[in-house]
Structures are given as C-alpha cells and as structure tokens.
Amino acid sequence: MSNRQNGGRRHDILRATIEHIRTRGIAATRPADIAASLGISTALVFYHFGTIENLIAEAFSAAAEHDLARLAELRAAGNALSRLAAVLRFYAPTGDATGWVLWIEGWAASLHDDNLRKVAQNLDLRWREAVEELINEGVAEGTFVCPDPRGAAWRMTSLLDGLAVQLVARQGTVRPEDLTGWLHEAVARELGISADKLGALV
Numbered sequence: 001m002s003n004r005q006n007g008g009r010r011h012d013i014l015r016a017t018i019e020h021i022r023t024r025g026i027a028a029t030r031p032a033d034i035a036a037s038l039g040i041s042t043a044l045v046f047y048h049f050g051t052i053e054n055l056i057a058e059a060f061s062a063a064a065e066h067d068l069a070r071l072a073e074l075r076a077a078g079n080a081l082s083r084l085a086a087v088l089r090f091y092a093p094t095g096d097a098t099g100w101v102l103w104i105e106g107w108a109a110s111l112h113d114d115n116l117r118k119v120a121q122n123l124d125l126r127w128r129e130a131v132e133e134l135i136n137e138g139v140a141e142g143t144f145v146c147p148d149p150r151g152a153a154w155r156m157t158s159l160l161d162g163l164a165v166q167l168v169a170r171q172g173t174v175r176p177e178d179l180t181g182w183l184h185e186a187v188a189r190e191l192g193i194s195a196d197k198l199g200a201l202v
Contacts, residue, residue: 010048012038017059022102026056026109057115060106064123067099071130080138081193087130088187091157092179093164100168128153135191145192152190159186 016037020029031052035042049055074086093100103120110116132153138144146152160183166174188195 009040009044011062013040013045013048013055014059014062017055018063018102021056021059021105026105029056031055053113053115056109057113057119060102060116060119063099063102064119067123068126071127075130075134080134080141080143084131084134084138087127087134088156088160088183091127092160092183093167100164104165104169128157131157138191143191143193146190156183156186156190159183 013034016034017029020034020037029052031045032042034055035045045055049058070090071087074090075083077083078086103123106116106120110120132149135144135146135149135152139146139149160179163174163179163182167176167179184195187193
C-alpha cells in the first residue's frame with residue numbers, strides 16, 4: 001500500500017469513526033462496524049490504529065483540528081464585532097448540533113481517558129483564547145468596553161457550554177431562542193455594547 005493510499009485510508013477510517021460516535025456514541029462504536037461501513041476488514045482498522053482507544057483519541061483529534069481550522073478562517077477578516085459574532089455563531093449549538101453531540105460524548109469519556117482529556121482541553125483553551133483575543137482587538141478599536149477580556153471570554157464561552165448541554169443532551173429544557181436571548185444579554189453586558197448590534201450573533 002502506498003503512502004498516499006495509507007494516508008487516505010486512515011482519513012476515511014477517522015471520518016467514519018467520527019460519524020459513528022455522533023450517531024451511536026462512544027460506547028457503541030466498534031471497529032467491526034466502522035470497517036463494515038467502509039467495506040474493509042476489521043484487521044485493517046487495527047493495522048492503522050492498534051487499539052480502539054487509539055482510534056477514538058485520533059478521531060477526536062482530527063475533529064478538533066477541523067474545528068480549529070474553521071476557527072482560523074472565521075477570524076481572518078472583518079472588524080472585531082463581526083469576527084466575534086462569526087466565532088460565537090460557529091461555537092453555538094445551532095441546527096442539528098452534531099458537533100456538540102460529538103464533544104459531549106468526548107467530555108464524558110475524557111474523565112477516564114488522559115489522551116481524550118488532552119485533546120478536549122486543547123480545543124477548549126484555543127476557543128477561549130480566540131474569543132479573548134477578539135475582545136482585546138475590539139477594545140483596542142474602541143468597539144468594546146471590557147476591563148477583563150480574559151474573564152469575559154471564559155464567562156461567555158462557559159455560558160454557551162452549559163446552554164449547549166441543556167439544549168442538546170436535555171432536550172426541552174432550553175429553547176434555541178432562550179440561548180440566543182441569554183447570550184445576547186451576556187455579550188452586551190460583558191462588552192459594553194447595545195443589544196441592537198447583536199442581531200446576527202447566533
């Protein structure tokens with residue numbers, strides 16, 4: 001098998017694993033099912049990843065890198081408010097929230113898996129650092145009034161984390177419009193801006 005084929009096969013296995021975790025959960029994700037979905041042997045899955053634990057950790061790492069690449073794109077153009085709005089919109093559990101299903105699964109599993117914990121923590125810190133940097137840029141522009149950008153970033157993203165769990169894992173407890181309204185209130189308060197500037201935030 002050539003290096004190109006090898007890399008392509010690994011990518012296919014990781015992508016299939018991510019999809020299995022999203023739809024079935026980590027506990028029900030089995031190498032045999034992943035192999036069957038790709039029309040390959042289970043032995044080939046183990047050839048590339050060794051153990052199911054390694055496969056799951058690498059799948060989460062691949063998902064994290066995908067999200068971080070998208071984060072970099074969202075921060076590339078526009079003023080601080082428009083970029084912050086784009087980042088929070090991507091972070092928030094919108095649509096069918098499949099990304100949040102994946103990460104809620106990852107958070108739970110990472111309590112007992114050091115590799116998963118490192119992957120989840122790295123993604124978490126990168127998101128919060130990105131929000132903090134955008135708040136600092138907005139303060140420098142004169143768009144935001146915020147004496148504590150780091151604290152504001154952690155409070156805003158932690159609010160989204162908690163609401164996402166309620167919206168995705170405990171359906172019916174929080175409505176999407178609740179999440180939007182509460183987030184608008186929090187962002188306006190944290191950044192010293194009027195709520196009418198936040199219409200397209202989430």
